Amino acid sequence: MKAIKYLLLLCLLAVCKPCFSVLKLADALQSNMVVQQNKAFRVWGTATAGHKVSVLADWLANPTTVVADKNGEFLALIDVPLAKAGDFTTHQILVQTQDEKLSLTNLLIGDIWFCSGQSNMQFSVKEMIGANEVLSSANQPHIRLLSVGLNFSATPIGNFSGKWQESTSDNVKDFSAVGYTFGKKLYDELNIPIGLIFSGIGASGVQAFVPQEKLQNNKLLNETYLKPYLASPKAKEKIDAGFSFEKVVRPFLLYNALINPFTNLSIKGFCWYQGEANHMERESYVTATQTLIKSWRTNFKQGDLPFYYVQIAPYFHEKEDDKLAYDAFFREAQAKVATLNNTAMVSTIDVGEAKDLHPKNKKPVGLRLAAVALNRTYSKQNLVDQGPEYNYVTFKKNVATIHFKAESLGSGLNTNDGNAPRFFYMAGEDQVFHLADAVIEGNTVVVSSKKVKKPVALRYAFFNYPVTNLQNREGFPVLPFRTDHWAEIK
Structure with missing residues (x-):
C-alpha cells in the first residue's frame, strides 16, 4: 500500500510540475514590449540557484548563458541592433533552463521612453481636448504602452502590476495624454517602434520619487523631507497600495514601488511632468x-539619459x-533644473486654463516634449524646439526694450491671436509693478507705462495665472521672466 501511495505522489508531482515553476522573468520583461535598440538589453529574473540560464533572441545566432546566483537571481546581457525606419518585424526571446523555458513574443525593436510625474x-x-480625433487614429500596433498600477513600498521592490499592450483606441483612452501625444509624434517622425511607460500618480511630491539614501545624503533634502517623515507616526505604519493625498507626498515610497522595478530596463530617456504638489518650494x-534625475540615471546604469520636463x-x-506670484517664482525655480546636463524644460504658459489645475489642452505639451527629443536626442537640429528666452533689457526714459536670445527666436516674434502682447509689468525704484503696454518691433518687444516715469525693472507673465499670447512663429511661447532680483514677498 505504501508503494502505491508513493507512486501516486510521484505521478501527482509530475502532473503538477508547472505549479512549482522556478524560472521567472522580471515583471518589466513581457511579451508585446518594445526592446530598446542599439543597447545591451538586460534579461533578468529568478531560476534555481546554481542552474544555467540560456537566453536566445531570434536576431542573434548564439544564446547567452549565465548561472543563477545563490539567491536564484540571474541577469544576462544581449546585444540589440539599431532600429531601421519602416522595419516592424516582430521578434522573440527564449529563456530556458534544463527543466523549464519561457518565451517573450511579439517584440519590436525601437525606443522606450519612461513617463512619470503627477x-x-x-x-x-x-x-483631453480633441480626444475623439486622437482615439480615431490610435490603432497603431507599432506603438506599445505600459501603464503601471499604483503601489507604495518602504523598501525597493522589483514587482509591479500592469501589462505591455499594443496601441488601440481602447488601450490608449486611459493612457497619459501627454505621454501618448509625445510618443505618437516620435513614431510619425522616426517611423520606428515606440514604447511608452507611464509610472506615476496624481498629487505626488517630487520627494516621493527620490531614493531614501539620496535624500539622507543631502542636508537640505534630509531636513526638508526625510527627517520629518521618519520622525512621524506615519513612518511606522504598514505600507499598502491604497491611495491617499497624504501618502503620495511621503518621501521615497513611490521610487521604491514605481521606479525601482525598471532600473534594469534599457530605455531611451525620461519625460517628467510634476511640480504642483511642491509649488511653494524653491x-x-x-x-x-x-537629485532625482542624477539618481535615476545612476540606477538605470545607461549614462546621462535625456530628461525632458514640463513647467507647471x-x-x-x-x-x-495679479500681485500673487508664488507660482511664478516656482516656475523660475523649475527653469533652474535645466542647468543639469542633458535636460530641457517645455512651457505650458500659453496653453493652460487659469481656472483649471488640470488644463485639457494636452496635445501641445506632448508635441513640445517631442520637439525637444527630436532636436536634442535624435539630432534634428534644424527643428525649433523652444520659445523665445529673455536675454537683456534696455531702458530709455520711460520705455523698456526687451531683447531675446537669438537662438530661441525661431523665425521671429508674433502673437497667437493677433493682439498686442499681454502681461508685461513695469516698476520703478518703489518696486511697485504696473500693467504696461507692449508692442512687437522686429525681434524685440517695446514696453511702456504711463504710471511708471522711470522704470528700473520689468516682469513678463510673472504671476500665478497668466495665459499668454506672445510666441515665436513656430508656436513656442515666450518664457516668463523678470529683470529684477528682488526678494519674493511671502
Missing part, C-alpha cells in the same frame, strides 16, 4: 529634482489677483 502627466487621452525643489501651467488658486 496628475497632469497621468491625465488621460479620453479627457531651492529644495530644484535640489530634489536634480497657469492656475489662479481661487484668487484672481
Whole structure:
C-alpha cells in the first residue's frame, strides 16, 4: 500500500510540475514590449540557484548563458541592433533552463521612453481636448504602452502590476495624454517602434520619487523631507497600495514601488511632468529634482539619459489677483533644473486654463516634449524646439526694450491671436509693478507705462495665472521672466 501511495505522489508531482515553476522573468520583461535598440538589453529574473540560464533572441545566432546566483537571481546581457525606419518585424526571446523555458513574443525593436510625474502627466487621452480625433487614429500596433498600477513600498521592490499592450483606441483612452501625444509624434517622425511607460500618480511630491539614501545624503533634502517623515507616526505604519493625498507626498515610497522595478530596463530617456504638489518650494525643489534625475540615471546604469520636463501651467488658486506670484517664482525655480546636463524644460504658459489645475489642452505639451527629443536626442537640429528666452533689457526714459536670445527666436516674434502682447509689468525704484503696454518691433518687444516715469525693472507673465499670447512663429511661447532680483514677498 505504501508503494502505491508513493507512486501516486510521484505521478501527482509530475502532473503538477508547472505549479512549482522556478524560472521567472522580471515583471518589466513581457511579451508585446518594445526592446530598446542599439543597447545591451538586460534579461533578468529568478531560476534555481546554481542552474544555467540560456537566453536566445531570434536576431542573434548564439544564446547567452549565465548561472543563477545563490539567491536564484540571474541577469544576462544581449546585444540589440539599431532600429531601421519602416522595419516592424516582430521578434522573440527564449529563456530556458534544463527543466523549464519561457518565451517573450511579439517584440519590436525601437525606443522606450519612461513617463512619470503627477496628475497632469497621468491625465488621460479620453479627457483631453480633441480626444475623439486622437482615439480615431490610435490603432497603431507599432506603438506599445505600459501603464503601471499604483503601489507604495518602504523598501525597493522589483514587482509591479500592469501589462505591455499594443496601441488601440481602447488601450490608449486611459493612457497619459501627454505621454501618448509625445510618443505618437516620435513614431510619425522616426517611423520606428515606440514604447511608452507611464509610472506615476496624481498629487505626488517630487520627494516621493527620490531614493531614501539620496535624500539622507543631502542636508537640505534630509531636513526638508526625510527627517520629518521618519520622525512621524506615519513612518511606522504598514505600507499598502491604497491611495491617499497624504501618502503620495511621503518621501521615497513611490521610487521604491514605481521606479525601482525598471532600473534594469534599457530605455531611451525620461519625460517628467510634476511640480504642483511642491509649488511653494524653491531651492529644495530644484535640489530634489536634480537629485532625482542624477539618481535615476545612476540606477538605470545607461549614462546621462535625456530628461525632458514640463513647467507647471497657469492656475489662479481661487484668487484672481495679479500681485500673487508664488507660482511664478516656482516656475523660475523649475527653469533652474535645466542647468543639469542633458535636460530641457517645455512651457505650458500659453496653453493652460487659469481656472483649471488640470488644463485639457494636452496635445501641445506632448508635441513640445517631442520637439525637444527630436532636436536634442535624435539630432534634428534644424527643428525649433523652444520659445523665445529673455536675454537683456534696455531702458530709455520711460520705455523698456526687451531683447531675446537669438537662438530661441525661431523665425521671429508674433502673437497667437493677433493682439498686442499681454502681461508685461513695469516698476520703478518703489518696486511697485504696473500693467504696461507692449508692442512687437522686429525681434524685440517695446514696453511702456504711463504710471511708471522711470522704470528700473520689468516682469513678463510673472504671476500665478497668466495665459499668454506672445510666441515665436513656430508656436513656442515666450518664457516668463523678470529683470529684477528682488526678494519674493511671502
